[in-house]
Amino acid sequence: MSKILEIGGVKLSTAASNSRYKRRDDSLIIVIDESATISGKFTKNKFKASPIKIAEQHIKNRSKEKRVFIVNAGIANAGTGKKGKADALLCCENVANLFKIKKESVIPFSTGVIGEFLDTKKQIKAFQNASKNLKSYTWNKAASSILTTDTKPKLVSKLIKFGNKEIKIKGFAKGSGMIRPDFATLLSFVFTDAKISKTLLDKIHAEILEESFEAITVDGDTSPNDSSMLVATGQKEVTITKGTKEEKKLRSSLHRVYKDLASMLIQDAEGATKEISIQVLQARSKKQARSVAFTVAESPLVKTALFGNDANWGRILAAIGRAKGIQNVFNVSISLNKLPLVCKGNIDPKYSEKSINKIVKSKNLTIKISIGEGKEKFSVLTSDLSSDYVKINSKYRS
């Protein structure tokens, strides 16, 4: 970690708006050199927040100038109509003036409570304050400034060597409730100093998301604000082109970074006491595998049982039985951290209540589900459903 203090072409700074949160930095600006290519993926929820709509537009702008990300935590600026859009644009305009760039070169992100308006005066002031203090190494502060119900920052770095050249990856994310594919209340910013075309960057980004942020679920709920940004600053003399060994290496490193961030999100999921990997194998199709994995991962009965250290395989089998694309459960086998639970739809003859009761107390559980119908597979990462999840979410606004 210590080796990667900065990514060439990226500077960051945080400040406090003193609006929703008191005494903490809740506003972030990230300034990216004009050499960069940027890939942005946004929520698939049809209820989109104003900043998302603007970000989707602004990211298309290809002016040869600096780009600035502005992020505020606390207010999602979603469900706020025309005023919400005008507010977000006002922030963009003000920040654009500071850097003497077009407002289209400023890309806004918001996370927090839905349906409340930004205090634009305070918010713009915060961005102004932040702009005076840009540094290349303040990643920890940046990762902390975007948090809402998260209990800790999620920051990952990775160094890749190609002969005597090296490229760096550094990124951070937030999100702990309203988490499901389509990114949920998830904000993620990942940077590399490699040089990559926009087309290739978009492709890599989309493929990696499918098995990282789009393969985690806390509660099945998705948010109007989710955004994942992947930036290649192009500051290192390592140009990545399609189909090369270098591309493969970068792709797998980025994959690792996104998987790590996804895992950190699940570990810090609201009220979570366990990180649970649901691995579906031998499915007839990817679609069937996905459907089974998500149905089990989002079953409140499975999640509460695991919270209670109860390897209630009947509930797992019942969830599989209602998943789309399942015809019968005669060929289904299930194991928990390699201990057998179910064989061909019934309790496994090798099932040992004693061993299972011990293993289910682990903080890391792997539920392997073999459908017995084909060769496709899909894995989902999830958390348990605890009394604390209910406590946190019944009190979020108050």
Added chain:
Amino acid sequence: MSKILEIGGVKLSTAASNSRYKRRDDSLIIVIDESATISGKFTKNKFKASPIKIAEQHIKNRSKEKRVFIVNAGIANAGTGKKGKADALLCCENVANLFKIKKESVIPFSTGVIGEFLDTKKQIKAFQNASKNLKSYTWNKAASSILTTDTKPKLVSKLIKFGNKEIKIKGFAKGSGMIRPDFATLLSFVFTDAKISKTLLDKIHAEILEESFEAITVDGDTSPNDSSMLVATGQKEVTITKGTKEEKKLRSSLHRVYKDLASMLIQDAEGATKEISIQVLQARSKKQARSVAFTVAESPLVKTALFGNDANWGRILAAIGRAKGIQNVFNVSISLNKLPLVCKGNIDPKYSEKSINKIVKSKNLTIKISIGEGKEKFSVLTSDLSSDYVKINSKYRS
């Protein structure tokens, strides 16, 4: 209620098996005269319990003789393989011998924990004891004997008059977790003394279920044991034929009975503190209406917010935004017990935080969602998600 003490052609009796539950009647037999027609609808979960598979077979048997329902609570006899099936058949055979009928005329039902075997010796003894004490009026005992995590029995009666003739309806149900369409861990037994053909009875049954038991959800989980039985004993000289005024009247009365039972199930849902009706209007299709209604009804974030007396409309809108078949939320309006929340996808100008904060504390909430795209509608009944739900379900087996 007091007017309907019995349904001609039906006798009931309960006993204790002293297996899973101590000191309570957990075994029920219902003896139905040979004049009856019987309609049975079973779980759509692909993971079916042994008794369900047998019940589906036995119900097809049209022998002109008495039929006997046998029900045990505590053990679901699901995920128990060949032995489970043999156990259920053994119970059927023993009861058949008591009444000198074919084993195919005995229809078995089980509810309770998955993956454990019946103690057939104790269970058969209980059915034998029950068979010695058949009465026409012991409905309360019957309704209580089938309960598992339910806190109270659910029993409904209704009298219909046609001129100077009258017919009766009486029925009971159980189920409080693992509740979703496809009946979940739901057992329901409804009887009328009218005379109705099997074809018409099946049709009425299916149509009514669609808007009662198939329109409620506690947690989205479904069970391998769900069964709904509708019996017309044909003891009264009122023959119901298709398309008549009488049929319409009976249908609407049965509808009321099923709606009442469904509502009682939701009121007694695990940990529930509120009964919440999600009414979707102005949808493009029934499918779209259903999808929106269920997505909102099963959103953990919506359910926890309502538990916390927080009318967090942003979460409702976010759930609508991820429902299948939704293109945008620009035309969506939402109200809570007639107070405006959302208008055209944004906070309603008439929104009053004070009034809303008061109304959201009610035990009965109606969330009306107008999609603004068409004329179809669908309503779902659900409960909130409380800390007690988690407590109950993390400790169910221990």
